[in-house]
Amino acid sequence: MPANAEALSGAADHDHDHHDPYFEDYFLAETTSVVRLTPSMIRVVVKVDGGERLLPSGHPDEWVRLALSPDDATPVTIPVLMENGKWGRPDGSKHCPNRPYTIRRWDAERCEMVIDIVVHEGGVAAGWAMNAAVGDVVGICNPEGRFWMPKGSEWLLMLTDITGLPAVARVLEELADGFKVIVHVEVPSDADCQDIGTVADADIHWHACHGPRDERPGYTELSRIAGEISSLPDGPGYIYIAGEARAVSDCRKHFRDRLGFDKDRIDAIGYWIEGQARV
Known part of the structure; x- marks a missing residue:
């Protein structure tokens, strides 16, 4: 394709x-x-x-x-x-x-x-x-990829830190007209938000909290952002998560265990591991 x-x-x-x-x-x-x-x-x-x-x-x-x-x-x-x-x-x-x-x-x-x-x-x-x-x-x-929505999906939720933003932006640009999508992106600052063109029915939320902060340990609050999502749209959907590996795993558990979402409709990709070089 x-x-x-x-x-x-x-x-x-x-x-x-x-x-x-x-x-x-x-x-x-x-x-x-x-x-x-x-x-x-x-x-x-x-x-x-x-x-x-x-x-x-x-x-x-x-x-x-x-x-x-x-x-x-x-x-x-x-x-x-x-x-x-x-x-x-x-x-x-x-x-x-x-x-x-x-x-x-x-x-x-x-x-x-x-x-x-x-x-x-x-x-x-x-x-x-x-x-x-x-x-x-x-x-x-030659490229490889992971994003692949299951048949019959009626909505998409994407959750990522800035490392996954290029993928999320491309998905948004390529989605069908009117397709329902909810996006949460963690970036270092408000100046890192991007204007992304899409014909999808997109609800995009920017969270300027990525990177080192004096008030808390670590570089990412992705698991907190996921934890504040208390409900999902009706009907079959697909959840795509990308970012720091441990945070991504926590996010997946939240949707699977706390919200009861089908694990086979979640793709969770660790782009990097805090404290380790990305290889």
Whole structure:
């Protein structure tokens, strides 16, 4: 299924258990634009060499692994398909550090990919993004995804911190006209809220409480935000949660155990783990 504006036009008719097999492939991509989207997010646009081969996953939250230079003196390299049918590095090139990032948009005709990267200290890709320049080369792979609404869904609830915002924004843009969706997004500040275009019947709530705060431990209040949701819309729905792994697990338990929602209609994805590097 193409990952374009029509991808979720029949979102409620998708088969939750359907997944196409992953097809491994790698590409080099050149940076064509770097923009500070909000105080906490940088938008990078890359042109993918050989992008006509790239196979979208069909999931609107699809991600690629962004491969970066091991050091200033070493160019980015990618695995190649060897004669034995396996991917490897027969030239002895170094493995490149990489991190997973959501494809915010993919233009198949232009082979251009938009990736929004959260700014934070110490991150491999975030550090690159803060100093990225037009002409920088990165490596990417064919994308994978997770978002897949069960057949017959009449509403959608999305709950995420800022790391899942690119996925949530893309879902909102691709939802069908009038589809009921409730969104809660945790961001560091009011200035990090984004204006997202959607034809869905969307109720979007921004929570400016992400990141370190003197008055409480940890970086996220996602589990508190979930805990304040005391009821869900009538009829069959789908809940999509993304953010810090332990908080995401707590959110899932709230909807499953306290509100009695069907666990098979919840996708909960840990994008990062507090205290650990995102790999």
